[in-house]
Amino acid sequence: AGTLGAAAAQSGRYFGTAIAANRLGDSTYTTIAGREFNMVTAENEMKPEATQPNRGQFTFSAGDQIYNWATQRGMKVRGHTLAWHAQQPGWMQSLGGSSLRQAMIDHINGVMAHYKGKLAAWDVVNEAFNEDGSRRQSNLQSTGNDWIEVAFRTARNADPSTKLCYNDYNIENWSYGKTQGVYNMIRDFKSRGVPIDCVGLQTHFTGGSSLPGNFQTTLSSFAALGVDVALTEVDVTNSSTSQYAGLTQACLNVARCIGITVWGVRDSDSWRAGESPLLFDNGGNKKAAYTSVLNAL
Numbered sequence: 001a002g003t004l005g006a007a008a009a010q011s012g013r014y015f016g017t018a019i020a021a022n023r024l025g026d027s028t029y030t031t032i033a034g035r036e037f038n039m040v041t042a043e044n045e046m047k048p049e050a051t052q053p054n055r056g057q058f059t060f061s062a063g064d065q066i067y068n069w070a071t072q073r074g075m076k077v078r079g080h081t082l083a084w085h086a087q088q089p090g091w092m093q094s095l096g097g098s099s100l101r102q103a104m105i106d107h108i109n110g111v112m113a114h115y116k117g118k119l120a121a122w123d124v125v126n127e128a129f130n131e132d133g134s135r136r137q138s139n140l141q142s143t144g145n146d147w148i149e150v151a152f153r154t155a156r157n158a159d160p161s162t163k164l165c166y167n168d169y170n171i172e173n174w175s176y177g178k179t180q181g182v183y184n185m186i187r188d189f190k191s192r193g194v195p196i197d198c199v200g201l202q203t204h205f206t207g208g209s210s211l212p213g214n215f216q217t218t219l220s221s222f223a224a225l226g227v228d229v230a231l232t233e234v235d236v237t238n239s240s241t242s243q244y245a246g247l248t249q250a251c252l253n254v255a256r257c258i259g260i261t262v263w264g265v266r267d268s269d270s271w272r273a274g275e276s277p278l279l280f281d282n283g284g285n286k287k288a289a290y291t292s293v294l295n296a297l
């Protein structure tokens, strides 16, 4: 197959990208994105600060712009993200305790109602763990240790048709505290019937040529708990071809690894633009890493 999306589809997987609404007027960008990918994540437009800037006032115009652009081209959309310590609107940042608990529930219900039946998956909770595997101390954590399962139960009720994911970074190395912390939470959720369908590994790789230790073991270990896994925000320092090929191969080797999303189109579109971490250069040309991914798919 001649595109990332078509090549991934040969094994029943998708290949996605993050899309920014403010770049949809750039025809080089939209030409590449529309040609290569078959899954889209809104880079910022479905986050809490974007969707509920004032309490009780929801705005979906930018998120809908991305949703419409993608679905008009036959692409699917992942929702990102509902409960996160970062990119909260100002009014939410200053809340805690029971009022924040209620605000989180209201936010999940409000946003999921708008997209009900439309999205392939939602990153319900993002980045809730510290590097050592303990819970990140955030205003959400201050509402009680059960806030994550409350978020997932709320989400399941709000839209039973979409897959519910936990998403995080630095959970790729199996021998790492944070990976084990997230793994233990997923195992606990599955044993107690807390609704969860998938784990997103952001896969922001920094440096080196080899993958984080036992990356494929991490994917297969999560999958063995009964959840799908996906690589949700891939970018790699200097686009190491061996890391790009390796992460692609690891996903293909795990039946429940359902797809790969890179976190932007061209290097110049990346939040890590200085590290040239993506598959297309600033001019929109395919990089060597593009070929290494395509050949691995």
Ligand code: XIL
Residues within 6 Å of the ligand: 043, 044, 126, 202, 233, 271
């Ligand atoms: C980043 C976006 O790419 C930036 O444009 C924004 O300024 C900050 O957020 N983990 C996530 C993503 O889950 O939402 C983040 O996206 C990158 C790290």
